Amino acid sequence: METTDKTGLILTGGGARAAYQIGVLDALASILREAGWAPERNPFNVICGTSAGAINATALACQIDHFGRSVRSLREVWSNFTVDQVYRADSLGVIRSGARWLSLFSFGWLLRKWHANPPQSLLDNTPLVTLLHRLLDLPRLDSILSSGLLDALAVTASSYTGGQHVTFYQSANEFASWQRIQRTALRGQIGVEHLLASSAIPFIFPAVPIFYEGHCEYFGDGSMRQTAPLSPAIHLGANRILVVGAGRMGEEAPPPKEVIARYPTLAQVAGHALSSIFLDGLAVDIERIRRVNQTLSFLTPEQRSRMALKPIETLVIAPSQRIDDIACRHVHSLPRPIRAMLGGIGATEARGGVLASYLLFEKGFTSELIELGRKDTFERRAAVLLFFEPKPDLPVDS
Numbered sequence: 001m002e003t004t005d006k007t008g009l010i011l012t013g014g015g016a017r018a019a020y021q022i023g024v025l026d027a028l029a030s031i032l033r034e035a036g037w038a039p040e041r042n043p044f045n046v047i048c049g050t051s052a053g054a055i056n057a058t059a060l061a062c063q064i065d066h067f068g069r070s071v072r073s074l075r076e077v078w079s080n081f082t083v084d085q086v087y088r089a090d091s092l093g094v095i096r097s098g099a100r101w102l103s104l105f106s107f108g109w110l111l112r113k114w115h116a117n118p119p120q121s122l123l124d125n126t127p128l129v130t131l132l133h134r135l136l137d138l139p140r141l142d143s144i145l146s147s148g149l150l151d152a153l154a155v156t157a158s159s160y161t162g163g164q165h166v167t168f169y170q171s172a173n174e175f176a177s178w179q180r181i182q183r184t185a186l187r188g189q190i191g192v193e194h195l196l197a198s199s200a201i202p203f204i205f206p207a208v209p210i211f212y213e214g215h216c217e218y219f220g221d222g223s224m225r226q227t228a229p230l231s232p233a234i235h236l237g238a239n240r241i242l243v244v245g246a247g248r249m250g251e252e253a254p255p256p257k258e259v260i261a262r263y264p265t266l267a268q269v270a271g272h273a274l275s276s277i278f279l280d281g282l283a284v285d286i287e288r289i290r291r292v293n294q295t296l297s298f299l300t301p302e303q304r305s306r307m308a309l310k311p312i313e314t315l316v317i318a319p320s321q322r323i324d325d326i327a328c329r330h331v332h333s334l335p336r337p338i339r340a341m342l343g344g345i346g347a348t349e350a351r352g353g354v355l356a357s358y359l360l361f362e363k364g365f366t367s368e369l370i371e372l373g374r375k376d377t378f379e380r381r382a383a384v385l386l387f388f389e390p391k392p393d394l395p396v397d398s
Contacts, residue, residue, distance in 0.1 A: 008238025013051025014246030015358030019366035023373020039068035054155035054198035120206040156222030245318030271354025327357035330365035
């Protein structure tokens with residue numbers, strides 16, 4: 001008998017921080033295998049990703065017919081990262097993008113010659129296009145969905161043009177579309193352009209044109225204006241959701257002795273803004289889901305049957321350490337032109353570590369995050385097994 005239980009996976013944004021997700025997935029594969037699951041068995045019905053998490057989600061979905069192998073493939077990529085696989089880090093590339101962008105930002109009123117063709121972002125992420133084409137087998141996704149091995153893949157992006165937060169999803173079967181204030185969903189083929197848009201960190205990477213509702217709009221990072229990160233998985237049928245965060249949930253401020261009473265650098269302000277984009281919406285949405293669950297628990301089964309709301313089981317695995325502290329230990333591994341540019345805005349200082357952590361696509365940093373993800377997940381082994389075991393009130397596969 002087919003189970004009515006549907007499990008969703010949410011992979012959040014965070015640039016290079018998304019390496020943590022690979023450690024979580026790697027440990028998850030090991031835990032389930034030790035519990036008797038076949039290594040190829042897919043534990044998820046719905047996979048949703050935002051920003052760098054959208055890339056991980058899509059790569060995972062394209063090979064989900066063998067979960068263990070899919071995770072190993074992702075780990076191989078993230079364990080051997082260099083920044084030049086994601087953005088141009090040579091002197092010429094930095095001058096053409098970052099130096100021009102910072103100059104225009106500071107002296108734009110003097111640089112009228114750039115008005116016709118202004119620099120679009122701090123960094124040029126053209127190399128990421130090559131990586132995505134090498135990493136992804138998007139035509140294979142069609143057969144994965146058609147076979148029923150996966151119900152849906154969803155990635156999110158934010159329209160600079162229209163202000164909408166859009167979930168692009170691909171599925172073999174129809175789902176009731178949803179629309180809320182300033183967020184909507186669109187069914188169609190997921191392409192490289194959607195992943196580039198979803199991972200276009202504001203100001204850092206350029207916006208991406210996507211044909212949407214009959215015209216072209218420019219899209220950026222899906223974490224912007226994402227007020228309900230769990231919503232796509234719920235709308236696509238998931239009633240229990242594994243959420244992999246990119247930062248400590250409810251992160252506490254450093255102890256008073258570590259607070260330096262100096263005016264914040266540009267990197268410090270930018271890092272704070274990015275943390276708000278990538279972390280705050282997720283924490284609020286998880287808290288909202290838990291409040292709804294608590295409210296529903298007070299109702300009788302008959303009362304719950306008359307409501308559109310349903311209980312959603314969540315398991316959140318997030319870093320147990322401050323990722324910006326880890327980044328500070330690895331910032332020296334960035335290529336010299338990138339260090340020089342980031343140093344000018346304070347990103348190579350300890351208090352600029354948050355911004356650096358989003359750009360540190362270097363194997364020393366990503367490998368440490370992978371190991372942290374493995375460690376944190378193994379420490380939650382009991383919770384993981386409880387989350388994935390069939391619930392007694394639901395039918396299970398016979």
